[in-house]
Each structure stands twice: as structure tokens, then as C-alpha cells.
Amino acid sequence: MQSPTGPSRQPDASRAQAQYRGRAARYDVELAPFEPLRREALDLLDLRPGDTVLDVGCGTGLSFDGLKGKVGARGHIVGIDPSPEMLAQARVRIALHHWSGITLVPATAAAAPLHGRADAAIFHFTHDVLRDPAALDHVFAHLKPGAQVAATGLQWAPPWLPLTNAFVLGAALYSVTSLDGLARPWDLLAQRLTDVRLHSRPWAGLYVLGGRVALSSGA
Numbered sequence: 001m002q003s004p005t006g007p008s009r010q011p012d013a014s015r016a017q018a019q020y021r022g023r024a025a026r027y028d029v030e031l032a033p034f035e036p037l038r039r040e041a042l043d044l045l046d047l048r049p050g051d052t053v054l055d056v057g058c059g060t061g062l063s064f065d066g067l068k069g070k071v072g073a074r075g076h077i078v079g080i081d082p083s084p085e086m087l088a089q090a091r092v093r094i095a096l097h098h099w100s101g102i103t104l105v106p107a108t109a110a111a112a113p114l115h116g117r118a119d120a121a122i123f124h125f126t127h128d129v130l131r132d133p134a135a136l137d138h139v140f141a142h143l144k145p146g147a148q149v150a151a152t153g154l155q156w157a158p159p160w161l162p163l164t165n166a167f168v169l170g171a172a173l174y175s176v177t178s179l180d181g182l183a184r185p186w187d188l189l190a191q192r193l194t195d196v197r198l199h200s201r202p203w204a205g206l207y208v209l210g211g212r213v214a215l216s217s218g219a
């Protein structure tokens, strides 16, 4: 049951839209301190020119530059996000860079109309999506066998690091609608992957994870 005032146990897409409505214009500045984490996530994706990548919860498109550098002019980025305001910023970014080959899908990850299967997916600071099994099932149904996946986000620090946990709590209340699973935010994702590489930094309240979709259901 969702609460009108605080985080719900389950992710709540309409509350997420309200969170980002007022935040979109200043979002890029707020995320600046975390850009090294984005670069780490992008480095985990060994993409080739012409590849297609799903940027799940793409927001204002801060990953597009790095992804474009990997998939090139022939490649394709599919940015999925339910926030009209965040996608408006993404459209400005695309226009400023004169990028082609980027499709913006204004929808939640669970309901996004997707076609075909992509070579990779990135989930950068998308805790709500990572706590929604239906969203993960839907995205994974549109990834090729062997597709690469990278994810980043907040995680609880050990209890003896209260300042880090205060940062995680503040950032989570500001950015996500469910605090569920912040001890191991990657677990629903990791169980769908093989070759998992987890770089968990609980002292910093942050993690980066890479992995692959299994080549076959038995792999």
C-alpha cells in the first residue's frame, strides 16, 4: 500500500513522476558528483559499433554521450523513462548534439513498448526499476542471449557508518519511491545474469554491477 507522504514498499510510478517533475531542470547539476560512477558502468559495457542498447530510466540522457561513443552512428539507443520532464531535457540534449539513432520511449520499464532484442542494457541509478520484477522481466525479454548489463545505485552502508547511511537515506528519499532492498539492491537483477561482477562499496553507499544474459536457458 503506498503512502502519500513517504516511500512505499513497492515502487510507485506516479510518485516517481512527481519526484522528477520539479527536479528535471536541475538534475544534471545534481548528478555531477556521481559521473565517475557512470563512467565505470559504461566501461563495463563492451559495445560495438552498430549495437543497440536500452537505457532504462534514461532520465535526461546523461548516458547518451558515452553510449553513442560506443555504438556509433549506426548504433541505436532506446531511452525508456516515464517522466515527461526528464525526457524533455533528453530531447534538448539530443538536438544540441545533432544525434540520430536515439529513440525515447515515454513509459515505465514494465510497460514500455519495445521491439526486437538489444545487445545491452544500462540501469544507472534506477532503484525503483530494479525492485520491480515485472519491469526486469519485460526488459530482459528484449535482450539478446549474451547481452551485457550494467547497473549502479545506492546501497546501505554498515550500521557503524551512520553518516554514509544518512547520505543514502537522504538521496533515496529524494530519488526513489521504495527503500525496499537497499541492502542488496542488485539482487533481483543479478539472479537474471551470468558472469556477474559486483563492485560494492558499502562505505560509500554505492555499487556498480556488470553481467550478461545467459547464452541459453541452461547456461
Ligand SMILES: C[S@@+](CC[C@H](N)C(=O)[O-])C[C@H]1O[C@@H](n2cnc3c(N)ncnc32)[C@H](O)[C@@H]1O
Binding pocket: 011, 013, 016, 017, 020, 031, 056, 057, 058, 059, 060, 061, 062, 063, 080, 081, 082, 083, 086, 107, 108, 109, 110, 123, 124, 125, 126, 128, 129, 135, 175
Ligand atoms: C535517478 S534518475 C536516473 C536517470 C538516468 N538513468 C541517469 O543516468 O542519470 C531515475 C530515473 O528513473 C526514472 N524512473 C522512475 N521509475 C521508473 C520506471 N518504473 N521505469 C523507468 N524509469 C523510471 C525516473 O523518471 C528518473 O528519470
